[in-house]
Amino acid sequence: MRIIAIANQKGGCGKTTTSINFSACLNFLQKHVLVIDLDPQGHTTCGLGVKTQKGMYTLYDLLSPLQQATPLFSQVICALQPGFDLMPSNSSLNALEEEFGFMPNYHLKLRELLSRMAEQHGKYDFVVLDCPPNLGILTWNALNAADEVMIPVEPSFFSLHGLAKISETIQIVNRSRETPLMVHALLTLFNSETNFAQEVYEEVRVHFQSKLFRTIIHEHVLLREAAAAGRSIAQHAPQSQAFQDYLNLAVEYLEREWNRKLPERELGWEKVVKNHFGPRPVSDGILFQFLSKTASSVEIAGDFNHWVPEMLVQRGQDGLWQKVVTVSSKTFRYKFIVDGEWQVDPNQPLQKENAYGGVDSYVELV
Numbered sequence: 001m002r003i004i005a006i007a008n009q010k011g012g013c014g015k016t017t018t019s020i021n022f023s024a025c026l027n028f029l030q031k032h033v034l035v036i037d038l039d040p041q042g043h044t045t046c047g048l049g050v051k052t053q054k055g056m057y058t059l060y061d062l063l064s065p066l067q068q069a070t071p072l073f074s075q076v077i078c079a080l081q082p083g084f085d086l087m088p089s090n091s092s093l094n095a096l097e098e099e100f101g102f103m104p105n106y107h108l109k110l111r112e113l114l115s116r117m118a119e120q121h122g123k124y125d126f127v128v129l130d131c132p133p134n135l136g137i138l139t140w141n142a143l144n145a146a147d148e149v150m151i152p153v154e155p156s157f158f159s160l161h162g163l164a165k166i167s168e169t170i171q172i173v174n175r176s177r178e179t180p181l182m183v184h185a186l187l188t189l190f191n192s193e194t195n196f197a198q199e200v201y202e203e204v205r206v207h208f209q210s211k212l213f214r215t216i217i218h219e220h221v222l223l224r225e226a227a228a229a230g231r232s233i234a235q236h237a238p239q240s241q242a243f244q245d246y247l248n249l250a251v252e253y254l255e256r257e258w259n260r261k262l263p264e265r266e267l268g269w270e271k272v273v274k275n276h277f278g279p280r281p282v283s284d285g286i287l288f289q290f291l292s293k294t295a296s297s298v299e300i301a302g303d304f305n306h307w308v309p310e311m312l313v314q315r316g317q318d319g320l321w322q323k324v325v326t327v328s329s330k331t332f333r334y335k336f337i338v339d340g341e342w343q344v345d346p347n348q349p350l351q352k353e354n355a356y357g358g359v360d361s362y363v364e365l366v
């Protein structure tokens with residue numbers, strides 16, 4: 001379970017819009033995602049069409065030390081789409097500032113909550129935390145709970161001014177962490193027609209270097225409309241450039257994840273012998289790969305997903321398609337579906353006949 005805080009004390013730089021739509025696009029790429037609204041403004045909650053009526057449990061009820069009976073995770077978490085959940089919030093979260101004030105280790109409460117959730121409710125592939133526009137107790141909790149932080153930056157003079165502050169905060173948080181936060185920066189609300197935006201882009205690139213995503217989120221009226229309609233852009237306008245921007249971000253993010261997990265890619269995957277493209281275990285599942293420069297979609301189906309096809313993600317322009325799948329058994333059958341055509345894996349020598357007179361690719365993990 002990877003936990004990503006979307007943080008920047010600067011207001012209105014696209015934290016909430018990114019939390020909602022980055023999460024929705026990870027889910028579009030078949031990831032199991034929970035988005036947590038850590039902002040008492042509750043914008044992620046209403047931006048995803050959830051109204052916190054009286055009597056409804058929210059994140060506050062899970063975190064508050066004054067709560068007599070803590071609700072179950074299932075009583076708080078709202079299912080939005082298959083594999084896409086929300087932990088909602090509203091202004092009650094403001095009270096935590098005071099309630100946590102008297103507690104030891106108040107900055108670790110969210111971290112403790114998320115490990116409890118993983119045990120009692122189950123793990124997600126990704127948990128995305130939408131932080132409020134300040135560096136108060138809630139953002140501290142997020143930075144201590146997270147593995148990674150994504151800093152959205154919109155092209156304005158004030159946002160450049162604030163970058164030193166958030167970078168300094170991350171450094172302070174890192175002093176008491178075992179592993180430092182992985183930092184990403186993202187340009188949002190970008191209007192390529194202005195020279196100023198280009199200048200800010202250059203400055204942000206110098207500041208963050210390779211931490212800055214190549215993907216840029218442009219200004220799109222549709223993103224405002226989607227939020228007002230209580231939907232992610234994946235639901236509201238899946239054909240739009242706004243959706244494409246956030247999908248590109250999700251794909252680039254997953255590429256970074258894979259580069260972290262698969263250090264041999266640094267050698268250049270073209271040099272890796274053909275056999276290495278067969279399925280193999282990585283840190284959080286089995287990596288499947290398919291090589292095709294011409295395919296426009298590659299999916300995988302097998303025993304592990306009840307033969308319901310799931311998409312692979314194309315990495316760069318190289319024609320390398322990849323997906324990491326959670327597989328619980330030591331043996332399994334699978335097939336790729338390339339542009340709608342079912343076929344065995346050309347890089348997996350083992351095959352087994354199936355009940356329909358054909359063959360499936362077959363894996364036996366040792």
Ligand SMILES: Nc1ncnc2c1ncn2[C@@H]1O[C@H](COP(=O)(O)OP(=O)(O)OP(=O)(O)O)[C@@H](O)[C@H]1O
Pocket residue numbers: 010011012013014015016017018039041043131132133188189190217218219220221223224227
């Ligand atoms: N790429 C975009 N194109 C057009 N409008 C956008 C874009 N990103 C965000 N917005 C709009 O800009 C406003 C601020 O965005 P958002 O709420 O995501 O920022 P925020 O950083 O979460 O704000 P806050 O600091 O108040 O939490 C919202 O009205 C949102 O709809």
Ligand SMILES: [Mg+2]
Pocket residue numbers: 015016017039043130131132
């Ligand atoms: Mg916000």
